Amino acid sequence: MYIIIAGCGKIGANLVKTLSNDGHDVVVIDPNEESFAQLENGTNCLTITGMPIDEDVLKSAGIEHADALLAVTSDDNVNIMTAQIASQLYHVPHVVTRVYDPEKDEILQQMGLTTVCPTMLTVAKIGSLLNETEVS
Amino acid sequence: MRIIIVGGGNVGYYLVKTLMAERHHIMLIDSNRARCERIENAFGGAYVEVTHGDGTNAECLRDAGIYHAEALIAVTGQGQNNLVSCQLAKDYFGVKRTIARVKNPKNIRVFEQLGVDSVISSTARIAGSIDSELDWADVNQLLTRKATHVRVREALVNTHSPYNGKRLNEIGLPKGMIIVTVVRDGEAVIPDGETVLNADDNVVILGNDCDLPQVISNIRGERV
DSSP: OEEEEEOOSHHHHHHHHHHHHTTOEEEEEESOGGGGGGSOTTOOOEEEESOTTOHHHHHHTTGGGOSEEEEOOSOHHHHHHHHHIIIIISOOSEEEEEOSOHHHHHHHHHTTOEEEOHHHHHHHHHHHHHHHHHHO | OEEEEEOOSHHHHHHHHHHHHTTOEEEEEESOHHHHHHHHHHHOSSSEEEEESOTTSHHHHHHHTGGGOSEEEEOOSOHHHHHHHHHIIIIITOOSEEEEEOSSTTHHHHHHHTTOSEEEOHHHHHHHHHHHHSOHHHHHHHHHHHSTTEEEEEEEOOTTOTTTTOBHHHHOOOTTOEEEEEEETTEEEOOOTTOBOOTTOEEEEEEETTTHHHHHHHHTTOOO
């Protein structure tokens, strides 16, 4: 698959690593060039410096023929806008949006976006860890 | 009409001032406390209520009274935030009319396609009025008659432009070429050597016909 990753923070950099190791073609976009230092040496991917909400930046990343876009910057609203440009304007088949705000996450799902909410994942995990300790 | 305004910077401030004079009921939201206080102190009262918070957060919009609002106008400096405020208002809270400000004129189409009712770009507006007041074709015709090789052109500075973030005296324009004006955030700047070019600036440039194409494509960040 041809995959665009918007945001090269911890999650972005690790997604790049995992997905390129799995043999996917990966392009990563970040407005700060220094962010790409997080990529491991020898990681096989293309880096583009720019704002992912800028259509020209997305075009230079090859959005017109991308199979997937993962919006994982640290800014919920940048992710939401990037994801919608990808899904609604360029009809990218697989689009995933990371959202920290749980209520926004629910609303976006109602609007038809595929989302991941790290806040609620963490809460759920901690909750289940507590339950496990209670049982044992 | 009851109107929510998200963003209490300069645009928001004057918008509140204008709309309250027309007897609209304004509910302003800004994430910056100082900006909230400035508007509260200047206009706070029966017609203007101020809420400190994130205008892209559903709870904050509820606190501000979005269920009673007939319109939401998002005028922060961040396009993505304006988009999300408008989408929450329209799709989730059922607000009838949404208006967003964009800085980057390229985003007008994006916002419209993503469901915002009206999209305002001061940059595009000013650039448009420059275009209409000064018809380049006429200017160029005049120039051709008077000085055969001089032309006026305009171009938008791209993020990838080698000029992005540079001072004019660093750029090294070819001899005899001059940047007449830089349109930025709705204002036309008459530049000097210390003026820094930024992405999305609209540059009006006068110069030699044979040097212009190279400089224009540099401004636009096109790979040659």
